[in-house]
Amino acid sequence: MKIAIIGATRGIGLALARLALADGHEVTVLARNPGRMTISNPNLHIVAGDALDPSSVLEVTAGQAVVCDCLGTTNVTQKLTMFSQCAQNLAKALKPEQLLIAVTGIGAGDSKGHGGVLYDYLFMPLVLRRMYDDKDRQEQIITRDIANWIIVRPGFLGNGPRTRHYRALTDLQGVHGGRISREDVADFILSQVTQPQFVGRTPLLIY
Ligand SMILES: NC(=O)c1ccc[n+]([C@@H]2O[C@H](COP(=O)([O-])OP(=O)(O)OC[C@H]3O[C@@H](n4cnc5c(N)ncnc54)[C@H](OP(=O)(O)O)[C@@H]3O)[C@@H](O)[C@H]2O)c1
Numbered sequence: 001m002k003i004a005i006i007g008a009t010r011g012i013g014l015a016l017a018r019l020a021l022a023d024g025h026e027v028t029v030l031a032r033n034p035g036r037m038t039i040s041n042p043n044l045h046i047v048a049g050d051a052l053d054p055s056s057v058l059e060v061t062a063g064q065a066v067v068c069d070c071l072g073t074t075n076v077t078q079k080l081t082m083f084s085q086c087a088q089n090l091a092k093a094l095k096p097e098q099l100l101i102a103v104t105g106i107g108a109g110d111s112k113g114h115g116g117v118l119y120d121y122l123f124m125p126l127v128l129r130r131m132y133d134d135k136d137r138q139e140q141i142i143t144r145d146i147a148n149w150i151i152v153r154p155g156f157l158g159n160g161p162r163t164r165h166y167r168a169l170t171d172l173q174g175v176h177g178g179r180i181s182r183e184d185v186a187d188f189i190l191s192q193v194t195q196p197q198f199v200g201r202t203p204l205l206i207y
Contacts, residue, residue, distance in 0.1 A: 009036040013070030015186035057089035084137035116125035116177030155206035168203035178206025
C-alpha cells in the first residue's frame with residue numbers, strides 16, 4: 001500500500017517506516033531535514049518540507065491510501081500550535097477516501113483524567129498543558145473536518161521492543177495510565193493501515 005508518514009526521522013514515525021517497509025509497503029515521509037532519515041530503501045521516498053506548510057502536506061499526501069501523522073516536539077515551555085496547524089493542513093489536503101491515522105496521547109480529548117494521579121494533577125498541568133491544549137485542538141479539527149480517521153492515543157512511551165501484546169482501549173473506565181513502546185504503537189498503526197478496525201474512534205494503547 002502507499003503510506004505517507006509525517007514525522008519519521010525518529011520515534012514512532014521511524015519505527016512505523018521500518019515496519020511498513022519490511023512488509024513491502026511504499027512509504028513516503030515528510031521530513032524537515034531529509035539528512036536526518038537514518039534508513040534507506042528502494043520503497044522509501046522522502047519529501048523535504050514542513051508539516052506547518054500547506055503545500056508540503058499537499059505534496060506528501062497526494063496519491064496515498066493512508067497518511068500517518070506522527071509529529072512530536074520537546075517544546076513544552078511555549079504556546080504550541082504545530083499539531084493543530086498540521087491537522088488544518090491535512091483537512092485541506094485529504095480526500096474523503098484517504099485514511100488519516102494521527103498520534104495524540106493519553107490526556108487528549110476524553111482520555112483526560114486517565115493518566116494516573118501524578119500525570120493528571122502534576123505533570124499535565126505543570127509541564128504538558130500547552131502541548132495537550134494543542135493536541136485537543138488537533139483532535140477537534142480531525143474529528144470535525146476529516147472524513148476518515150483514527151486517533152491513536154499512546155500511554156507513556158518507552159523504547160522497548162515490538163511485543164504485539166498490548167491493549168487498544170476505547171472504554172477507559174478504570175484506566176489510570178500505562179506504558180507502551182514506540183515499536184508497539186507503530187505495530188498498531190500498521191495493523192490499522194492494512195485492516196482498519198478503529199475508524200472514527202480514539203483507541204488508547206497500553207500494555
Ligand atoms: N513521550 C510520551 O510518553 C508520549 C506519550 C503519549 C504520546 N506521545 C506523543 O507521541 C508522538 C510521537 O512521539 P515520539 O517520541 O515517538 O516522536 P518524536 O521523537 O517527538 O519525533 C517527532 C517527529 O516529528 C518531526 N517533526 C517535528 N516538527 C515537524 C515539522 N514541523 N514538520 C515535519 N516534521 C516535524 C520530527 O522531525 P525533525 O525534528 O527531525 O524534523 C520527528 O521526526 C508525539 O506527538 C508525542 O507527544 C508521547
